[in-house]
Amino acid sequence: MLNFKVDNLLSRMLSASRNVSDLNLSAGRPPQIEVDGRLQGVEVRGLPMLKPFHTEAIAMALMGGRKKHLDDLAERGSVDLSYAIPGVTRFRVNIFFQRGSLAAVLRVIPQTVPSLDQLNLPKELRNIAKLKNGIVLVTGPTGSGKSTTLAAVIHEINQHQPVHIVTIEDPIEYLHPNLEATVNQREVGADAPSFSLALRAALRQAPKVILVGEMRDLETIETAFEAAETGHLVLSTLHTIDAAKTVDRVIGVFPKDQHQQIRMRFAQTFKYVVCQKLIPKKADGGRIAAVEIMKATFRTRDYILKGEGEGRSLIDAINDGDQDGMQGFDKVLEKMVRHGLISLENGLAYASNKGNMELELADYDGS
Helix, strand or coil: CCHHHHHHHHHHHHCCCCCEEEEEECCCCCCEEEECCEEEECCCCCCCCCCHHHHHHHHHHHHCCCHHHHHHHHHHCEEEEEEEECCCEEEEEEEEEECCEEEEEEEEECCCCCCCCCCCCCHHHHHHHHCCCEEEEEECCCCCCHHHHHHHHHHHHHHHCCCEEEEEECCCCCCCCCCCCEEEEEEECCCECCHHHHHHHHCCCCCCEEEECCCCCHHHHHHHHHHHHCCCEEEEEECCCCHHHHHHHHHHCCCHHHHHHHHHHHHHHEEEEEEEEEEECCCCCCEEEEEEEEECCHHHHHHHHHCCECCECHHHHHHCCHHHCCECHHHHHHHHHHCCCCCHHHHHHHCCCHHHHHHHCCCCCCC
16 A cells, blocks of 8 residues: 555545544454544445555555664554645654554544634743743643643744744644744654653753653653743643642652652742643534643642641642632633533533532523
8 A cells, every 4th residue: 555545544534524533444444543532433435444555655655665664563563653745734653562463543633723712721831931940731631632732832832922932742733833933843752762851952042941741750840840840831741630740740740758758849949730621522522621720839739748648639639729810620610511521421521520520500491
């Protein structure tokens, strides 16, 4: 299967819906697209069902014969890369083995970087772009829009501030033009061997803003702390479901005898922890972002430093901090249910505390 035929297949899959987020190519299934969180098959002439030799040919075309991708696939069983159809779109690709055959999932990356307004995100997130130093973490499950939110923040800085921005990604997703800022984008594997080494090198590249695609290991997190402590703004992601779990994850990466020291460093350097979930809409079948925002205040810093306990929970601090721009998941979900944006069923399903949510919505009659 030649490259141009693969491009034709991907283009046909993209044309099946206006809201395609992912393409899924797995042996034993037809070509599939994900729309609003649900997989659906796509009719492709001559390809009613993918066979192992189809997915292998597609995978090889996507990798383009690059030795590093082939080596990573052989050594790790999966490989991350980017792929573009010129003039159409770009993809973030993961190719992996399953049941002895190859499969591929391609995340669709829009051609243009979205703005915070276009994403309909809380206005408080605009303040992230005004920060001069510290750590900002955007967290959530896979496919919740973390990279897109950070791209919008970078775009906001890029439009208004003449600063040097370095991004470290695996692979590069959104392509940022040089506007007011100068943006250098480094891809792990192609431009640097690892996140941690690229981040260490970035400290010598005089950036004001550093985007790290993901906090994957102790060394990367340690270097991110160092960067924030030396006057850089560091933006990154974690796969955690709420602010409290994010704090636990960061601290838990380090040896136990360092936990108190890490609590202190985290409390002193973090500016925001933003957690996202994409919830199915009630009306048009799309999805809407529910966003939890924890901001650095005296109370949240104190709870991180000294730990949570009886009467000392971060979620209470977030829920009580609306005047500071904070908001908790369940309060956001409750408002969405009451405004008819999402169903009561989905509001309860995505709630952090379903029991409390049921009590809060006990008077809701669905109208």
